[in-house]
Amino acid sequence: MLGHILRRAGQALLVAWGVTLLAFVTARLLPGNPVYLMAGSHADERTLAELERRHGLDRPIVVQYVLYLRDLTRGDWGRAWTTSNPVLEDIAQRFPATLELSLLALAVSLLVALPLGIASANKPGAAVDHFTSAVATAGAAVPQFWLGLMLIYVFFYRLQWVPPPMGRLPLSEAPAEATGLLLVDTLLAGRVDLFWLASRTLVLPTVTLAFAVQAPILSLVRATMRETLRSPAVLAGRALGLRSYAILYRRALRLALGPIASMIGISFGYLLGGTVLVETVFSWPGMGQYALSAMNAGDYAAIQGVVLWSALLYVTVYFALDTLQLILDPRTRV
Amino acid sequence: MALLAPVLSPYDPEGVDASRRLLPPSFRHLLGTDGFGMDIATRILFGARKDLLLAFASAAPALVVGTFLGAASGFLGGRLDDLLQRATEVLQAFPVVLFAMAVLTALGDRLLNLILLLAVINVPVYVKIARSVVLPLRSAEFVEAARSAGQHGLGILARHLLPNTMSPALAQFSINCAWSLQIVSGLSFLGLGVEIPEPEWGLMVQQGSHYLVTGQWWVSFFPGMAIVCAVYGFQRLSAFLRDWTKTG
Numbered sequence: 001m002l003g004h005i006l007r008r009a010g011q012a013l014l015v016a017w018g019v020t021l022l023a024f025v026t027a028r029l030l031p032g033n034p035v036y037l038m039a040g041s042h043a044d045e046r047t048l049a050e051l052e053r054r055h056g057l058d059r060p061i062v063v064q065y066v067l068y069l070r071d072l073t074r075g076d077w078g079r080a081w082t083t084s085n086p087v088l089e090d091i092a093q094r095f096p097a098t099l100e101l102s103l104l105a106l107a108v109s110l111l112v113a114l115p116l117g118i119a120s121a122n123k124p125g126a127a128v129d130h131f132t133s134a135v136a137t138a139g140a141a142v143p144q145f146w147l148g149l150m151l152i153y154v155f156f157y158r159l160q161w162v163p164p165p166m167g168r169l170p171l172s173e174a175p176a177e178a179t180g181l182l183l184v185d186t187l188l189a190g191r192v193d194l195f196w197l198a199s200r201t202l203v204l205p206t207v208t209l210a211f212a213v214q215a216p217i218l219s220l221v222r223a224t225m226r227e228t229l230r231s232p233a234v235l236a237g238r239a240l241g242l243r244s245y246a247i248l249y250r251r252a253l254r255l256a257l258g259p260i261a262s263m264i265g266i267s268f269g270y271l272l273g274g275t276v277l278v279e280t281v282f283s284w285p286g287m288g289q290y291a292l293s294a295m296n297a298g299d300y301a302a303i304q305g306v307v308l309w310s311a312l313l314y315v316t317v318y319f320a321l322d323t324l325q326l327i328l329d330p331r332t333r334v
Numbered sequence: 335m336a337l338l339a340p341v342l343s344p345y346d347p348e349g350v351d352a353s354r355r356l357l358p359p360s361f362r363h364l365l366g367t368d369g370f371g372m373d374i375a376t377r378i379l380f381g382a383r384k385d386l387l388l389a390f391a392s393a394a395p396a397l398v399v400g401t402f403l404g405a406a407s408g409f410l411g412g413r414l415d416d417l418l419q420r421a422t423e424v425l426q427a428f429p430v431v432l433f434a435m436a437v438l439t440a441l442g443d444r445l446l447n448l449i450l451l452l453a454v455i456n457v458p459v460y461v462k463i464a465r466s467v468v469l470p471l472r473s474a475e476f477v478e479a480a481r482s483a484g485q486h487g488l489g490i491l492a493r494h495l496l497p498n499t500m501s502p503a504l505a506q507f508s509i510n511c512a513w514s515l516q517i518v519s520g521l522s523f524l525g526l527g528v529e530i531p532e533p534e535w536g537l538m539v540q541q542g543s544h545y546l547v548t549g550q551w552w553v554s555f556f557p558g559m560a561i562v563c564a565v566y567g568f569q570r571l572s573a574f575l576r577d578w579t580k581t582g
Contacts, residue, residue, distance in 0.1 A: 146558030273429020
């Protein structure tokens with residue numbers, strides 16, 4: 001058991017190392033001097049020379065990579081010249097906004113996808129089934145940025161049900177920061193009024209993201225549940241006269257949980273790095289917005305930091321789910 | 335439809351006319367006009383050329399390289415296989431849009447770079463598919479037969495194994511086109527890749543976004559619908575290809 005986990009951990013570390021290698025390669029093997037990218041286009045000669053020495057760019061490429069790794073592990077991810085803060089600090093400040101949005105979107109999409117997927121697998125060809133496949137197809141076909149805009153048009157401009165798409169609750173009104181997740185922080189501070197304000201700003205971006213994320217989950221739940229409903233364990237349950245909801249939720253769902261769990265991991269990883277478009281549409285002050293403004297200013301250190309952060313996070317989330325599955329499902333221990 | 339764009343449409347896709355700004359849909363302008371007075375229907379038709387071409391261009395190299403690598407990896411196994419598996423995992427860990435933003439910031443915001451990048455990101459899917467097809471066939475009878483007939487490993491791979499990967503790979507190709515289209519339009523929505531006033535759907539949605547809060551919904555709505563239809567079309571095509579190759 002422990003051996004299995006260690007082996008997966010080894011694989012995850014290997015992938016994480018590959019991630020840093022790829023990030024390094026894209027940053028350094030590019031045409032042009034990397035210090036220009038690091039310092040931005042407005043830096044003068046002295047700064048450039050200083051940067052070159054400090055980052056050891058006059059040394060062989062392998063040494064450079066080792067130095068780069070050392071900097072990364074020390075928490076020195078470079079400085080974003082657009083904000084003149086260390087990149088990691090900037091990320092830490094903006095990450096909660098993205099995390100809150102991602103968690104909510106994942107929760108909503110699960111709330112939709114699980115029951116719908118199960119219901120449709122249980123009655124193939126029925127109205128529920130057709131509805132489900134329509135929802136899944138639409139979720140996969142509709143571009144997020146467009147859906148977000150259309151929701152803004154209908155629910156803000158036409159119906160005025162939601163506040164303008166101007167991002168989160170302003171920081172000046174936000175309560176003392178405990179977790180950075182405004183829904184949690186406002187409740188901790190006992191400010192129910194602010195909690196409602198914060199959730200109103202969250203509704204549309206969450207729905208937009210969830211609509212896209214539910215699609216692959218829904219398709220997978222439907223497919224795996226259909227398969228497990230034909231499995232011996234379920235057929236035996238039927239023969240023994242178990243009631244159908246008991247079969248559905250106790251036996252079939254448990255059997256199907258493995259693939260569903262890893263899909264949830266993938267979706268979550270996707271969300272953490274894939275909110276750029278929705279954040280742009282709703283002026284949401286998260287990592288995506290940060291990356292976008294960094295990109296427009298040519299601030300490479302910042303954007304590289306965001307990419308690296310999301311990729312490493314993805315590897316971590318995926319590994320955690322893998323491990324959980326190893327513990328829960330003995331069949332995966334091969 | 336996309337090919338016939340110049341014939342079908344009476345207007346210039348980049349023709350600016352200040353007197354016709356933001357006209358709602360009518361018989362003269364079927365889908366209305368945008369903030370520069372350009373006819374939206376015309377721009378959607380011309381945009382179709384650009385978007386579909388970009389989608390094909392970025393999915394096709396991945397199809398070729400990916401299936402070959404995957405088949406080779408499944409056939410040969412061993413070190414190469416391990417290495418490729420890890421490499422694809424690394425590539426999949428990167429969030430696509432962010433990664434594209436970073437690479438385009440570093441390499442320069444050019445369409446060719448965008449196409450190459452999407453092609454690279456698309457490779458792992460085909461590696462996986464081709465590998466899963468080839469792996470169980472590695473010791474199949476027809477492969478053994480070819481081998482005992484003295485055929486070279488690479489020959490077996492090319493002549494006997496690769497054709498087997500074609501039907502799932504083609505179905506995936508269509509899905510990939512849809513996916514690339516979404517990424518391309520998403521990136522140009524963010525201002526990457528295509529430049530104003532070129533007709534491209536994502537960019538058109540972006541231009542229209544300023545007018546939504548003042549009520550001119552058609553500027554964004556129709557280009558977005560075009561993306562939806564194209565993506566849906568690719569999905570249907572994929573399903574069709576899958577069924578067709580299965581029976582055929």
